[in-house]
Amino acid sequence: MKTGFPVAVGLLTALISGCASSPERQISDLGESKPVSIAIRESSPVKVKTEETSRLSASTESQTKQVSHEQAEELPFAEYEIPLPPVSGAPEAHQQTAYSLSDLESLAQANNPTLIQSAAQVEASRGAAYQAGLYPNPVVGYASDQIGIDGTAGELQGGFVSQEFVTGGKLKLSRAKWTQQVCIAETNLSAQYTRVLNDVRIHFYRTLAAQQMVSVHNQLLANSEDNLQTHKEMLNLGQTNQAGLLQAEVDLHRARLKQMAAQNNLEQEWRDLVAMVGVPDLQCTTLKGSLEPTTEEYDWSSAMHQLLENSPEIVAAWEKVQHDEITVERERVQPIPNVLLNVDFGHNFETNNNVAGVTAGLPLPIFDRNQGTVDQALADLNQSR
Structure with a gap:
């Protein structure tokens, strides 16, 4: 037992x-x-x-x-890096192994929705400028008088043509006003183009920096794993104690967390970059570039001078002043009456003769002389100045 x-x-x-x-x-x-x-x-x-x-x-x-x-314990935590979200259905033209700054700028020029909107606004202004200078259409119609009198077809059977003649150069000023609006839209397009390229460059270098930070933290994680393995071997040989081993494990976990944070930051920066480019299905890949500056630094005076000389926003502001000046001119000639001419013709069955008539008229600007609109245009001009 x-x-x-x-x-x-x-x-x-x-x-x-x-x-x-x-x-x-x-x-x-x-x-x-x-x-x-x-x-x-x-x-x-x-x-x-x-x-x-x-x-x-x-x-x-x-x-x-x-x-x-x-x-x-030797399994590396780096194997569980959080990848960027997979992309499905990306166009073949966008599938590249690496992107440079010029590649992303070209994609932004072709796909950024704000540039498409600004270009559409230019076309809309051109259409409005063309329409503003068109002459009014004539009016044609049928005219008759005393139909059926004495068993006849009527005293008068015929037609008429009516035409409004625009005076005071209204059409010319209207077209000039909208042509100036085209210039403003084109300048706004140029400003938006510069703004988009600037944002793409900013997000490109931020993503490039995040990409390099991930590479650095991957190396630090590998070093921490090697350090832990070294402390294990030293513990077996009696060259370190349990506290040193625990500290190596803490350093390894800290390196893993920092690597995950760097990977998450890269993911967010990439999403911001592709949103600015305008291609949301763009696959995450390597960026080609350097974080070292390649141009000389600007001093304050030269940067301010370049801004005042080439800023599209300042150009658009001056064009807005010219637009408002033309608008004031246009509203001041609005009270000048247009002439309405009417020509009628036909056959007088009572006298059995062909007859014609002409009438002309124009509105008298007695009460409405467009005073309020002129005041509004002047206020807009003062605001632009």
């Missing part, structure tokens, strides 16, 4: 340890949150199985069997 009792205890211990490391036990541990958290802290085989199953691509059975209890 005394001999059989230790044997039974040994068999029971071996059975329990074998069940704890079996695949069935590992799978059951994956479904429970508490054992998983404990396994991560204690570096047990459950950690190995949890990390392997968390990947989108499953590992083969042979690769899983090669991982031992001692290798569990």
